[in-house]
Amino acid sequence: MTQYPPYPQSSQPPYQQPQQSGNLSYGNLPPQDRESLGSWVLVTFIMFIPLVNVIYMLVLAFGSGTSIAKRNFARASLIWMAVGIVLSIVMFMLLAAMGASFFNEISNTYGLLAF
Template sequence: MSYPQYQQQHLPPSNLPQQHGGYAPQQEATDGLGSWVLTTFLMFIPLVNIIYLLVLAFGGSNSLAKRNFARATLIWMLVSFVLAIIVAIVLATAGVSIFNELSNSYSTNYAY
């Protein structure tokens, strides 16, 4: 039984960047499960989480995934902090106005 001979087809050049220099691109090591467990554990500790996120976000020796995770988490923390301040101001002004209305509605004239 004879098998047909296949010839290699020459594909047109793609738009992808070509490798130059004869070396393979450096592949980034993926983070293991233990590294992510430690990261999520440290996120539960107040103040330590902010320091750890700053180190991950702006330190140079971490993986790209953790760097992006830290930057996104810091952005969400900042947004939630600003929203909490706005809500606190609105509730404080509403509380002051309610207190003023209640104090003005009762008469201080106790003449019998």
């Protein structure tokens, strides 16, 4: 019978729930996950500024030192921005084709323009 090496034991202490005494306690959270309301207000404010929001979302999504929540929020926002841009381009092309077709039909029907 084959002898396997023993399973390595973790040196970390077991997880304990932080004691809350009426106020919010960040307890055992790492420093980058201790976010304040003000940091989220800043993120939503920057989202209203054109072009700056894209740059800021790229920094949050792919930079280091940001919390997991903000990183996931930035990645989701970038995905929705890309979807919006693609849909806007498709709609522009459809409306341009419809406008050209309408203009061509009007010019052929009423003979306004002679090519």
